[in-house]
Amino acid sequence: MPPSLIMQTQIKLMLPETLDARINFLLPSRTRNGNLQAKCSYVYNGMTYEGIIFSPDKQEWFAKLRPGQIVKACRVGPCADPAYEGQYKGTALPIEQQMPGLLQDEIRQTVPDDVAKMPELLRDAANIIESLLFQISHVQKAQEQKTNDELPFRSSQEWAQIISRIIANNPKFHDGAFSAVTMNAYLEACFEDFWEGDLIKMHKQLPRWRRMVSRGLQILCDCDFIEKVPGMVMYYRITKQTLKELF
Numbered sequence: 001m002p003p004s005l006i007m008q009t010q011i012k013l014m015l016p017e018t019l020d021a022r023i024n025f026l027l028p029s030r031t032r033n034g035n036l037q038a039k040c041s042y043v044y045n046g047m048t049y050e051g052i053i054f055s056p057d058k059q060e061w062f063a064k065l066r067p068g069q070i071v072k073a074c075r076v077g078p079c080a081d082p083a084y085e086g087q088y089k090g091t092a093l094p095i096e097q098q099m100p101g102l103l104q105d106e107i108r109q110t111v112p113d114d115v116a117k118m119p120e121l122l123r124d125a126a127n128i129i130e131s132l133l134f135q136i137s138h139v140q141k142a143q144e145q146k147t148n149d150e151l152p153f154r155s156s157q158e159w160a161q162i163i164s165r166i167i168a169n170n171p172k173f174h175d176g177a178f179s180a181v182t183m184n185a186y187l188e189a190c191f192e193d194f195w196e197g198d199l200i201k202m203h204k205q206l207p208r209w210r211r212m213v214s215r216g217l218q219i220l221c222d223c224d225f226i227e228k229v230p231g232m233v234m235y236y237r238i239t240k241q242t243l244k245e246l247f
Contacts, residue, residue, distance in 0.1 A: 019044055021053050021073040021090060023065045036062040042076060042088050051079065051088030061095050072098055153197025153208055156215035162191075163216050164225055167238060168246055177235040180214055187213065 024039040031037055036055040041048040053073055055062030065071065073090035081089075092098075154162075163183065167173040170186075187209070198209040217236060220226045225242050229235040 015042070015044055015049065015076060015088070017076050017090075018072065018074050019076050019090065020070050021051075021092070022048070023053075023067055023069045023071065025067055026063065026065060027052075034058055036060070038062075038065060040073075042073065042090065043070075049088050050086075051076075051090065052084060053089070054091045056092055056094045059095065062092060070099070151197035151200060152195050153200070154195060154212060156212045156219060159209065159212045159216035160219040163213065164220060167226070174238055174243065177229045177232060177237045179235050180217055181234075183213060183217065184210055 020043045021040040022043060024041060026036065026038045029037070031054060035058055038053055040051055040053045042051050053071070072093045074093055076088055076090035079085070079087045079089045166183075166186065194209060198207065198212070200208045202208050202211060217226070221228060221236070224239050226236045227239050229237050
């Protein structure tokens with residue numbers, strides 16, 4: 001291998017990945033990823049190595065660079081592109097990591113200091129908004145609950161009286177078993193005197209009257225107006241004693 005090529009290979013291996021780069025001139029075209037690029041000279045141990053440098057991920061401050069300015073570069077290594085054979089490529093560090101001096105003085109005029117704090121400010125704002133929304137939601141739910149509790153509704157005892165009248169006046173409840181579902185279906189189809197509070201949605205979005213009807217059926221069981229069908233936990237039937245009293 002010729003001595004010059006050996007020396008060049010050794011120099012390439014000796015170059016660190018992080019170096020200072022002196023800008024020669026900006027290139028008019030961008031990379032495939034839309035990043036700005038410039039011709040530069042990488043400085044190492046008092047020597048310069050020609051190459052190309054790319055802007056950090058689409059950071060437009062790179063366009064403010066002027067010939068002779070020094071920037072810090074990372075990921076410095078030999079170019080694989082045949083058009084830049086023997087040269088080096090690298091990427092400029094973000095503006096926040098650049099050296100103080102001319103670069104910072106000129107470029108930071110277009111990049112306010114608050115920009116670096118923007119992610120933290122946005123997170124704080126998001127947390128405040130989330131907290132406010134939670135408080136608003138909590139207040140709204142409390143107001144809705146208060147309003148719902150203030151609406152008139154029938155108690156389970158009152159529904160027990162209504163159910164007893166329905167059973168007494170409908171022969172279809174005399175001859176066989178019926179369930180709470182059957183009673184609910186009958187009420188939905190035939191009952192027309194629901195109060196506002198009866199219709200408020202409760203657990204599993206079911207109206208309050210359904211819960212009261214279930215309790216009313218249990219009250220009628222406790223006073224022997226109806227009884228549960230043996231072996232059928234969810235079914236009821238009118239008791240013989242009730243039938244005698246009705247007829």
